[in-house]
Amino acid sequence: MSAFAGGQTYLNYINGEWTAAAAGKTVPSINPARPHEVVGYVPASDRSDLDRAVAAAKAALRPWRKLSGAARGDILFKAAAALERRADEIAETMTREMGKTLPEAKGETLRGVAILRYYAGEGMRRIGDVIPSTDSEALMFTTRVPLGVVGVIAPWNFPVAIPIWKIAPALVYGNTVVLKPAQETAVTAVKVVECLAEAGIPAGVLNLVCGSGSVIGQGLAEHPDVNGITFTGSNQVGKRVGQAALARGAKYQLEMGGKNPIIIAADADLDQAVEATISGGLRSTGQKCTATSRVIVMRDVYEPFKAKLLDTIASIQVGDGLDPDVWMGPCANKQQLDTVLGYIQKGLSEGAALLAGGGRPSDPALAEGFYVQPTVFDNVSPGMAIAREEIFGPVLALIPVDTLEEAIATANDSEFGLSASVYTRDIGAVLAFIQEMDAGLVRINAETAGVELQAPFGGMKQSSSHSREQGQAAIEFFTSVKTVFVKS
Missing domain, CATH: 3.40.309.10 (Aldehyde Dehydrogenase; Chain A, domain 2)
Structure with a gap:
């Protein structure tokens, strides 16, 4: 039996609460197979909504990064179980929102489950190396620390897999996240975030803000409290995102076009x-x-x-x-x-x-x-x-x-x-x-x-910013290396 309920109004997720856009505006997400059919109404957020989400992510950063990697990974394991339970419902929502066939949508949703489980395990893997010091009485080693608040700008073509392969490593490595989904697939994004909320993710650690790319996406790239931006989409938009991040010294990762x-x-x-x-x-x-x-x-x-x-x-x-x-x-x-x-x-x-x-x-x-x-x-x-x-x-x-x-x-x-x-x-x-x-x-x-999912992914030339996503390569973007020198 279908779990679809057309015409429902969906909300942003900010600081652990489902909330309407400040201006109260919504836009319809429609079925491309039958454009008269509204899959749901999603918030048309503005910069005030984004500012609240970023502030929540910033406030949640310190306690989240202090948790062990294993504890953060445990939440991803629980989210994977929730997503797996809802796989049929979420796959149907995806098909209704962006048109891909139901078997493809189901396969993508289960891939999202696998990605969550993969990165849940990352919480128990090594994050540094011991390096011999020239001082025989000293200990020198490296560790990794999270970037901070990460903005995720996701496309409509893979509305489960791509957000998850950005969100999951960001979270397990100790970052907090503000997700801006594509408007065309925002209902699907809501359902994915519901799975993480069900898993018990602390308030402010993951936030969802629906809205236009020119307002919310560009706003994330320009926001002074967003430490890193990961983007998948067109070359034209990606370059604007990268330029805005570069102008203020934020780290950015762009996955763009192909031929x-x-x-x-x-x-x-x-x-x-x-x-x-x-x-x-x-x-x-x-x-x-x-x-x-x-x-x-x-x-x-x-x-x-x-x-x-x-x-x-x-x-x-x-x-x-x-x-x-x-x-x-x-x-x-x-x-x-x-x-x-x-x-x-x-x-x-x-x-x-x-x-x-x-x-x-x-x-x-x-x-x-x-x-x-x-x-x-x-x-x-x-x-x-x-x-x-x-x-x-x-x-x-x-x-x-x-x-x-x-x-x-x-x-x-x-x-x-x-x-x-x-x-x-x-x-x-x-x-x-x-x-x-x-x-x-x-x-x-x-x-x-x-x-x-366990292999690095990214392009050369104009296809990317020359960084890599997925697999253990994800740690290179979502963390910074810290070198530690210890002497008694």
Whole structure:
């Protein structure tokens, strides 16, 4: 039975209490499959709400950091159990808010459970090293201390996993947090925070403030009492966040765009390569920073690969993500739909050949939602906008090449460097790809999308601020090293 209750009004979470925005304003969160359906009303907060949340986080910092790592981790273990109990409800909320299919939403929610448990264990791992001193009568060692108040600015495409992989390490390492979720998925964010509240997190340690990016997100970046900012989103917004943090000396971490290539070598298993291209490029309606966008194919296998790709795409069913027969849901919002359709028109105007899709579905039942067809372009040259700019939608650009060297050069011809993959059986090609590919994540005989939670994640070039998230690498951002010299 569905736990969905449409039209409910949700609140901010500040200093351990659920509270309305000071101005009393709310905005609707709508279902992109049926935009007339309101999933819930969320606060339209202003700077006064943010100031209260930051003040609460600052006041809670000292007692929270004085707890042992094990004690902080125990709260994350309890939060994981609460999230697991509510996984079906939260997954359904996610599907209703941003459109991804229910199996994808359930998988993401359970990934959030796993992330919480992983970082709960971090509370018991080492945080320093003993270093030999030149003074034989002294002890010298390092330890780590939390940054302080951390602002988390999260996107709408992974509304459970991404906030949790930022919040969980921040908390276990002794920081306090102010979370600003995307407005499109704020109801999902509320439910995640409810799990942490249920776990007994002390008042002020975790705060949730819903509102626009220009007010709350930028306000976090500029706030004098916020010691660090972790952001996932577009390059344009990320650079503004980074500049604001830099201007006042705050630490910042930016995970931004991608234009991720997959290389199909002449010796590739084409069936596997087609499956990976479609899964990496079209699942979640292409709304992943690691989604496959450029498909670089050796001419020797270009035509058979293309035929298999088009044959498989023809069978994809587009529709409401709650429908068990649907493989691809809508774009998350009207703006994103318009962006994707605009890039399709750019591709046509630049001379690319449209092989599949290219517009809205013809099914009248889908006319209201923010749906777009899975789209494939042929005759794409590396200089076209659809081969250079992040679309964040289900659009694949096929680019033929003659050699592996040309393929890698084409893949590297981008301002982005987040994720890349190659399909080949040739160990020499594999080693060349690993060595020469300018991306933070390289995958061999696997799709570009996806990263394991225990592994560092982040990009090169314009894809990130060159820091890494997830795994034990997270400690590098959320803490500072303190060197200790002790002599009797």
